[in-house]
Amino acid sequence: MQQETTKTRYTDTELNEFRTLIKEKIGMAREELQELVGSLSASNTNGDDAAIAGKTLEDGSATFEKEQINQLAARQKKFIEQLEAALMRIENRTYGICRSTGKLIPRERLLAVPHTTQSMEAKLKQA
Numbered sequence: 001m002q003q004e005t006t007k008t009r010y011t012d013t014e015l016n017e018f019r020t021l022i023k024e025k026i027g028m029a030r031e032e033l034q035e036l037v038g039s040l041s042a043s044n045t046n047g048d049d050a051a052i053a054g055k056t057l058e059d060g061s062a063t064f065e066k067e068q069i070n071q072l073a074a075r076q077k078k079f080i081e082q083l084e085a086a087l088m089r090i091e092n093r094t095y096g097i098c099r100s101t102g103k104l105i106p107r108e109r110l111l112a113v114p115h116t117t118q119s120m121e122a123k124l125k126q127a
Helices: 012-046 048-053 057-091 107-112 120-126
Strands: none
Touching: 012 057, 012 107
16 A cells, blocks of 8 residues: 655745746736836826817726726736735745645646635635
């Protein structure tokens, strides 16, 4: 009989791999956030002519677009915060442990969603 040992934590080497992945994702997310903020600034300066011409359907469209960009920027900020929290869990050596079940989250899930705090098992039970 083979005795299967259940892994309860990721090794330092594995944690370093996740750290590198997360830092790359934070860099990309910050670039995207800057682009969103830049497009908001650009749309604010372009909106002056429409304000002078009066309220039109185009004004509503521009407002709707600004709201969408604001929502995307807010979502991006939250994503960055979640990634930074994942880095803290790596430092604390609690990264990859499901907060609901206490089991190790599979590597594949962490590679796909590195900021997750739940295994698929726990996530599906939650829904």
